Amino acid sequence: MRCPFCASVDTHVKDSRAAEEGATVRRRRICHDCEGRFTTFERVQLRELTVVKGDGSKEAFDRDKLFRSFKLCLQKRPVELEHIERVVSSIVRQLETAGDAEITSKKIGKHAMEALVHIDHVGYVRYASVYKDFREVDDFNEFLKDIQEDYKRVEKA
Secondary structure: OOOOOOOOOOEEEEEEEEEHHHOEEEEEEEEOOOOOEEEEEEEOOOOOOEEEOOOOOEEEOOHHHHHHHHHHHOOOOOOOHHHHHHHHHHHHHHHHHOOOOEEEHHHHHHHHHHHHHHHOHHHHHHHHHHHOOOOOHHHHHHHHHHHHHHHHHHHHO
C-alpha cells in the first residue's frame, strides 16, 4: 500500500480488525520512510458495476460517491456515520447481487430513497430534492404534500 503522505511503498500493517459488523477489515498502517500513520479499509467486491446515467453516459460505480450523498443529505441530522456506512454497504450489496453489471443512476437513487425514508425524514426530503430534480417551488411543495398525506395514512392505520 502506497503512503498517502510521501508515496513510499514501504508501509506495513500495524493493526487489523473487523469493521461494519464484519463486512469490512480496517487496517492501521505506518510508513517506514515518513512515519506517517493512515487507515485503509478492505471490502468484498462481488462484481464491477457500471452506472448508466440519465444522458446515457457510463461511469464506474463509486461507493464513496453514494456515501458522500448520504452524508450530505444527513448533515447536521442525528444519524451516526456507522449507520450510514451500514446502509450504504447494504445498498451496494443489493446492487452487486442483482445480477446486472450495468445499473441506472435512477435505480441507485431509488434504493437510496427507500433507505432514507426509514432513517431520517429531513434527509429523505433533502435527497429527494436532488433525485427528483425539482425545477420549481411548486414541485417541492407537491412532494411535501404527498409525504404528509402518506404519514397521515400511516398514523391512522
